[in-house]
Amino acid sequence: MTNLEGRVALVTGSGRGIGRAIALALAQDGADVAINYRSDAEAAAETVSAIQALGRRAIAVQASVDSIEDDERMVDQVIDEFGYIDLLVNNAGIASRGRYVADTDPAELLRVISTHALGAHHVSRLVLPSMRSRPRGDIIMISSVASTGFAPGGAPYTMAKAALEALAFTLAKEEQKNGIRVNVVAPGLVDTEMGRRLVKALTGSDDIRELDASSPFGRVCRPDDIANTVRFLVSPQAEYLSGQKLNVNGGGSAFG
Template identity: 40%
Template sequence: MSRTQTLPPQHQDRQPGRQEPMHPQPRTEDPAYKAAGKLQGKVALITGGDSGIGRAVAVAFAREGAEVAFVYLDEEHDAGQARAAIAAHGREALAMAGDVGDADFCRRAVDRVLERFGHLDILVNNAGEQHLRNRIEDISPDQLYRTFSTNFFGLFFLTQAAVPRLRPGAAIINTASVTAYLGSPSLLDYSASKGAVVAFTRSLALQLVSRGIRVNAVAPGPIWTPLIPSTFPAEEVSRFGADTPMGRPGQPEEVAPAYVFLASDDASYITGQVLHVNGGQVLNG
C-alpha cells in the first residue's frame, strides 16, 4: 500500500451503495464505547439507518437506552444487519422501507413511530445520495431533482411531519457535510444540497426554540460508508481521506457520539449549531 493509499480499490455500480460487500467493513459499533443511559426512555427516528453513519447512530442510541425506528430505501440485507445490531442491545428496531423524498411516506413513517412507541423525541435526518459529475453541463435536471429530493426535500418533509408531534425537550439532528463549507468541484449539486441543510438547521432552530425543541447538525468529513464506493472510481476510493490532517477516512463509529451528544440533555444549551467531525479540517461555522 502506498503512502497515500488508505483503502483497497473498489467500486459499486449500484446506488444507493451496500455496506455488505465493502472491504474492509465500515466500523459502526465501537466495543470500547461506554454507554451511560443518556437517552433512556427516548424514541428516535433515523433516516438512512441501515448502514454507515445512520447504522452507527442507531446502535449508539440503542446502547444509550433509546427505542429506535429507522428508514431505508431498499437495502434489505443491510437493514437486517442493522436490526440485528440494535437487537443485540435489547432493543427491537422498527425498520421502514421507503423514499424520504415522498412527503406522504414521511407522514406515514412518523405515524408508524407514534403507533408503535407512543411518542417521538429525536429525529435524525441522515439519508443522502451523491453523484459524481465534473462539469455543470453534465448534471441533468433529473439528477439535480433527485439529489435535492433525498438530501433536502426529504429532510424538510420528515421534519414537517414530525414537529407537530414533538414535545419540549425534543431534538432534531441533521446530517450536513464538509462539502457545504469547502465546496467540491465534482459534487456540485450534493454540496449545494448540504449547504441548504446548514441554512435550514440554523433557521429552524430559531423558529423552534420557543417550543423547547433544539435543532443542530453534524457535518462529517470523509467517512467510510457505502456512499463512497458507489460514487467514486476504484482508484479514487483507494485514496479516500488521505488529504485530511489525520491522513485517513473516519469510521461511522467515530461520528455517532456527536449525534448522541446533540440528542442528549448534555447539549441542552446548544441549538442552531454544526459539529464538524472531519479528521482535523478547521472550518468556520
C-alpha cells in the same frame, strides 16, 4: 450510558453506513430506534436485530424520504409503534455524479436536492407535533463539509447540503420555544460505501485505507466518529446547544 432512556429516535437512511452507526449509538445510550431504509431491507433488518440485542426496541420502516406520502406513512407507523418521536436524525442521502454544472442532468439535480433537503423538511415537519409534546426534542441534520468547500463538479450535492443547513438553522430558531434543539453534523470523508466510491472515482484506488497516512490523526474518519458526535449533541451535556454546526473532519484534509 443510558441518558436517552425513554426517548424514541427515527434515523433516516440507517440500514447501513453512518446511519447505522448513529442508530446503534443511540440505542446504546438507551433510546428505542426506528430504522428507515429505501431499498435494502436485509441491511435494515440486520440493524434492527443489532439494536434488539442491546435490549432496546427497534423497527424497520421502508420509505423514500423524497416522497411526502412515504414520509407520512413512515412517521405514522413509528408513532403507532412507539407512541411518539422525540429524536430525529435526517441522515438519508445520495451522491451526485461529479459533473460540472454545464453537463448536469436536471433530473439528477432534482433527485439529490429532493433527497437531502426536501426530504428532511418533510420528515421534520411531520415529527414536530409529536416532538413538541415531549420534555425535550432533538433534530440532527447530517450535512457535509462539502457545503463549505464547494469543489467543482459537485453542485447538486453542495446545493442540497447548503439547503439542509439553512433548514436546520431556521428550524432551530422556530422551535426553541418548544424545547427542541436543532443542530448540524458535517462529516468530511468517511469510510463508508459512498466514501469508498468517491475515493475510487477521484484516485482510482479501491482501498480507502491507503489514505490513512495522509489523513488527520493517521486515519480516515469512521462512522462511529459521526455517531459519537450525534450522541453528544442529543445528550444532557449538550442541553444548551442549538443552531450549531460541527465539522467532523479531524481539522481538515485533502477531502475536506
